[in-house]
Amino acid sequence: MLELTYLREHREDAEQRLAKRNIDAAGLLDTARQLDDLRRNTQTDLDARLAELNLLSRAIGDLMKSGKKDEAEAARAKTAELKASAANLKEQLDAAEKALHDHLCTIPNAPSSKVPSGRTPEENVTVMQHGAIPELGPSAKPHWEIGEEYGILHMDLGVKVTGAGFPVYSGQGAKLQRALIAFFLDKASEAGYREFIPPHMVNAESAFATGQLPDKEGQMYHATADGLYLIPTAEVPITNLYRDSIVEADQLPIKMVGYTPCFRREAGSYGAHVRGLNRVHQFDKVEIVRIEKPENSYAVLEEMVEHVKGLLNDLELPYRQLLLCGGDMGFSSAMTYDMEVYAAAQGRWLEVSSISNFETFQSNRLKLRIKGDDKKNRLAHTLNGSALALARIVAALLENNQTQEGIRIPKALQPYTGFTMIVK
RNA sequence: GGAGAGGUGGCAGAGCGGUCGAAUGCGGCGGUCUUGAAAACCGCUUUACCCGCAAGGGUAACGGGGGUUCGAAUCCCUCCCUCUCCGCCA
Numbered sequence: 001m002l003e004l005t006y007l008r009e010h011r012e013d014a015e016q017r018l019a020k021r022n023i024d025a026a027g028l029l030d031t032a033r034q035l036d037d038l039r040r041n042t043q044t045d046l047d048a049r050l051a052e053l054n055l056l057s058r059a060i061g062d063l064m065k066s067g068k069k070d071e072a073e074a075a076r077a078k079t080a081e082l083k084a085s086a087a088n089l090k091e092q093l094d095a096a097e098k099a100l101h102d103h104l105c106t107i108p109n110a111p112s113s114k115v116p117s118g119r120t121p122e123e124n125v126t127v128m129q130h131g132a133i134p135e136l137g138p139s140a141k142p143h144w145e146i147g148e149e150y151g152i153l154h155m156d157l158g159v160k161v162t163g164a165g166f167p168v169y170s171g172q173g174a175k176l177q178r179a180l181i182a183f184f185l186d187k188a189s190e191a192g193y194r195e196f197i198p199p200h201m202v203n204a205e206s207a208f209a210t211g212q213l214p215d216k217e218g219q220m221y222h223a224t225a226d227g228l229y230l231i232p233t234a235e236v237p238i239t240n241l242y243r244d245s246i247v248e249a250d251q252l253p254i255k256m257v258g259y260t261p262c263f264r265r266e267a268g269s270y271g272a273h274v275r276g277l278n279r280v281h282q283f284d285k286v287e288i289v290r291i292e293k294p295e296n297s298y299a300v301l302e303e304m305v306e307h308v309k310g311l312l313n314d315l316e317l318p319y320r321q322l323l324l325c326g327g328d329m330g331f332s333s334a335m336t337y338d339m340e341v342y343a344a345a346q347g348r349w350l351e352v353s354s355i356s357n358f359e360t361f362q363s364n365r366l367k368l369r370i371k372g373d374d375k376k377n378r379l380a381h382t383l384n385g386s387a388l389a390l391a392r393i394v395a396a397l398l399e400n401n402q403t404q405e406g407i408r409i410p411k412a413l414q415p416y417t418g419f420t421m422i423v424k
Numbered sequence: 425g426g427a428g429a430g431g432u433g434g435c436a437g438a439g440c441g442g443u444c445g446a447a448u449g450c451g452g453c454g455g456u457c458u459u460g461a462a463a464a465c466c467g468c469u470u471u472a473c474c475c476g477c478a479a480g481g482g483u484a485a486c487g488g489g490g491g492u493u494c495g496a497a498u499c500c501c502u503c504c505c506u507c508u509c510c511g512c513c514a
Contacts, residue, residue, distance in 0.1 A: 051483070
């Protein structure tokens, strides 16, 4: 949620930035301004009324004590009207606050000045590309065929046990999965991230604070009996560890990492382009999360990208870095880089990481502030990124590394898998 | 799931209808003292919002929500959470 003070004091900037999302920025901001004015005026009135009431109450107390019963009664009679009017104003204030809040919830984050405008994924900017595209030859198979052939990935068993999009890994496939998770976690630890194992379900407050609610309600699995949501990413529980908190400036930066399975309904996406592991309802992901001072956050975003590049280099996968255009960015993000790996058999780029700076969009909902040396509180910047998302990494590894002898495991991963080759 | 106890400031812990945003202790910050440090002493030490250029003023918050009352941290209802005992259980 964008900050009201920002919208009021930097209206022009907000409008320009929001315009990159191809929305009616001016209209949204005008409405916000009007609703906020109403809220302020109502609160001013209400506060004045309550101040009067408080004064009267105190006077009544004093009169009672000094035994002036009649005067106390007279004063008491005067409160009725004030109370009614205050109650009325309170109702109006609540309504105004709700209207303002609901409206602010509909406004996406304002893209950073560095974000290119554009409507579609085609307008994303390729920042860099690295690694040779493998030449596989005509016998190359897509990962879902490889998985079946080697007996390590079973989409059909997932269908039986749960439903489409819930993969089952077995044997060396399962071990590869576990190796990747351990590898990613170790790399994050080396880079100074504190490891967390968070809950895999969250309450509505948490889902709201990181921006999944109300915007992406239908994307999450919802356990209605308990009002809980299966997490679509570890970002949600991990970032929410710092909900409603004020951190001392010298505690920063806060660097957290966590592995969790991720659950996404992906309603409405079916077809050939989502075959195999390309898009699934449950996948594993190691996520890095940062809480930072505003002046550092963009440097940190680049640092996080470098971390992810290091992982991809270690995995020997060809990859590219995209800077998302305004139209393709997530609702909560101010700037997002996507990292994609090339899956050579499919001949497609697969997104394996999304690294975003949310500026104060999340912290405003989280009520996550930094107490500075001047004792003033200000909202922190939050960032997160996949480091990395497993299913698609596995897809690319299987496809790119297929040989006559088996599936080659990258050197860096071998200490974790305990084998150098996946064989039949 | 059943029974009981309880949820107060960074922590501990008073308050149980009025001037209580809240005693006291600890912690933290500043000062006096000291060659320096400690101790001692003094002062300060929550958050959000509203009005105001500012100085300053106002409102709200004692788990959440609602109620009683001129007035609630204090009384009532309700929800949530924690603890103890019982049950169940990886």
